[in-house]
Amino acid sequence: MAFADEIVKVAEQVRKRAEVVSGEEATKMGLIVPFFGTLGYDCFDPTEVIPEYKADFAIKRSGQLEKVDYAISISNAIVMLIEAKARGQKPEAHDGQLKRYFNGLRSAKVAIVTNGVEYLFFTDLRHENMMDDEPFFSFNILNYDREQIENLILFHRDNFDAFAIKKHAEEMVYLRGMTQLVDKLLRSPSDEFIRFLISQLGSISSKYAIDSKITSKVIEKFRPIVKKSIQGSLVELMTQSISKEMGQSIESISTIKLEEIDEEEDSSEQDGASSQIETTAEELEAFEKIKFITSLSKSHNLEVKYKDVISYFGVNVGKTNWWFLRLYLSPKKKSFVTRLSVDEVKLLAPNFEAQEVPASIGDAASRVIISSVSDLSRLNDLILKCYETEAAKRTVRAA
Numbered sequence: 001m002a003f004a005d006e007i008v009k010v011a012e013q014v015r016k017r018a019e020v021v022s023g024e025e026a027t028k029m030g031l032i033v034p035f036f037g038t039l040g041y042d043c044f045d046p047t048e049v050i051p052e053y054k055a056d057f058a059i060k061r062s063g064q065l066e067k068v069d070y071a072i073s074i075s076n077a078i079v080m081l082i083e084a085k086a087r088g089q090k091p092e093a094h095d096g097q098l099k100r101y102f103n104g105l106r107s108a109k110v111a112i113v114t115n116g117v118e119y120l121f122f123t124d125l126r127h128e129n130m131m132d133d134e135p136f137f138s139f140n141i142l143n144y145d146r147e148q149i150e151n152l153i154l155f156h157r158d159n160f161d162a163f164a165i166k167k168h169a170e171e172m173v174y175l176r177g178m179t180q181l182v183d184k185l186l187r188s189p190s191d192e193f194i195r196f197l198i199s200q201l202g203s204i205s206s207k208y209a210i211d212s213k214i215t216s217k218v219i220e221k222f223r224p225i226v227k228k229s230i231q232g233s234l235v236e237l238m239t240q241s242i243s244k245e246m247g248q249s250i251e252s253i254s255t256i257k258l259e260e261i262d263e264e265e266d267s268s269e270q271d272g273a274s275s276q277i278e279t280t281a282e283e284l285e286a287f288e289k290i291k292f293i294t295s296l297s298k299s300h301n302l303e304v305k306y307k308d309v310i311s312y313f314g315v316n317v318g319k320t321n322w323w324f325l326r327l328y329l330s331p332k333k334k335s336f337v338t339r340l341s342v343d344e345v346k347l348l349a350p351n352f353e354a355q356e357v358p359a360s361i362g363d364a365a366s367r368v369i370i371s372s373v374s375d376l377s378r379l380n381d382l383i384l385k386c387y388e389t390e391a392a393k394r395t396v397r398a399a
Contacts, residue, residue: 011142014141032114036072049071053081057104070084079162089115107162109166110155137151285373286373297388302318340389341365345382352379354367355369
């Protein structure tokens with residue numbers, strides 16, 4: 001089932017339960033837990049979703065140690081903190097408790113406040129390792145759009161990357177502010193903006209240059225001209241954009257978008273280099289097994305690489321978003337996800353449990369449960385198919 005469909009399903013549950021839920025505990029179990037289950041977290045595994053989390057540095061308030069309602073752990077590192085409010089209360093981080101935990105836990109880069117319907121997401125854009133006062137993203141499970149789903153999917157367990165989230169958060173915040181600024185300037189150009197445009201006229205051609213001093217009178221004279229030029233420019237840009245899209249094939253548009261994603265992945269790869277993530281011996285052993293299996297391919301010889309992030313160990317054919325396997329090798333549970341359908345996986349690995357996963361970033365389609373890394377040696381056909389399928393796509397693009 002696609003991720004968007006999963007959200008629709010949990011939204012319907014929340015819609016039915018919201019009116020009868022009262023109190024914080026009922027809100028947690030009836031509304032909040034199902035939501036994080038949809039994001040791929042095992043809410044019944046206390047090592048992954050930790051309820052009533054108390055840190056070593058917790059202080060006493062009114063005779064009790066401070067705690068957060070939930071802490072989410074990936075690969076034994078706390079990555080998200082959640083403060084729950086009762087249904088009907090405003091989701092506000094007003095008492096400072098969540099902020100103290102966020103500031104004290106270096107591995108936690110996302111803090112969430114929720115009343116089971118609205119979710120506010122915070123990070124540390126203003127000052128490193130200090131939780132911002134304002135959320136960078138909000139999501140209402142009963143009122144959302146497609147763009148918000150695309151943002152929400154970043155927090156799915158299969159995709160969680162603290163560095164990518166922070167980069168995306170920064171872009172969201174400043175894009176929102178810049179859009180408001182540009183909108184304001186275009187609708188009602190300020191004197192400073194008009195003065196700047198007048199001063200730059202000569203750079204287009206000397207015949208447009210204004211030699212006289214730009215006084216208030218000159219600005220008022222140019223105000224209607226500036227407004228008309230803005231309107232004309234916007235119409236022309238829209239017309240060009242529509243004409244360009246109509247003239248392109250769907251395939252060429254998709255290729256352009258994919259190339260943009262590739263560039264973003266390459267830059268984010270550099271950003272993540274300083275993450276100091278520890279690649280385990282088990283992950284390296286798995287990589288060597290996979291690398292050997294792919295070397296048996298008779299049709300492709302693209303180099304196999306890996307990228308280790310907090311939530312998974314990815315194996316790709318050259319770029320991080322050209323992945324064909326993502327491994328999850330926690331001490332208690334071991335699995336990997338592929339881009340192949342569940343039906344294909346079951347045919348190629350009949351003796352292993354295969355599960356359908358929500359379609360998320362990178363088009364993950366199926367998960368294979370393994371007991372240890374040694375199982376990979378029994379999955380040659382499946383791993384080879386995953387590699388060759390991805391390599392074929394990239395070879396076609398290169399050609």
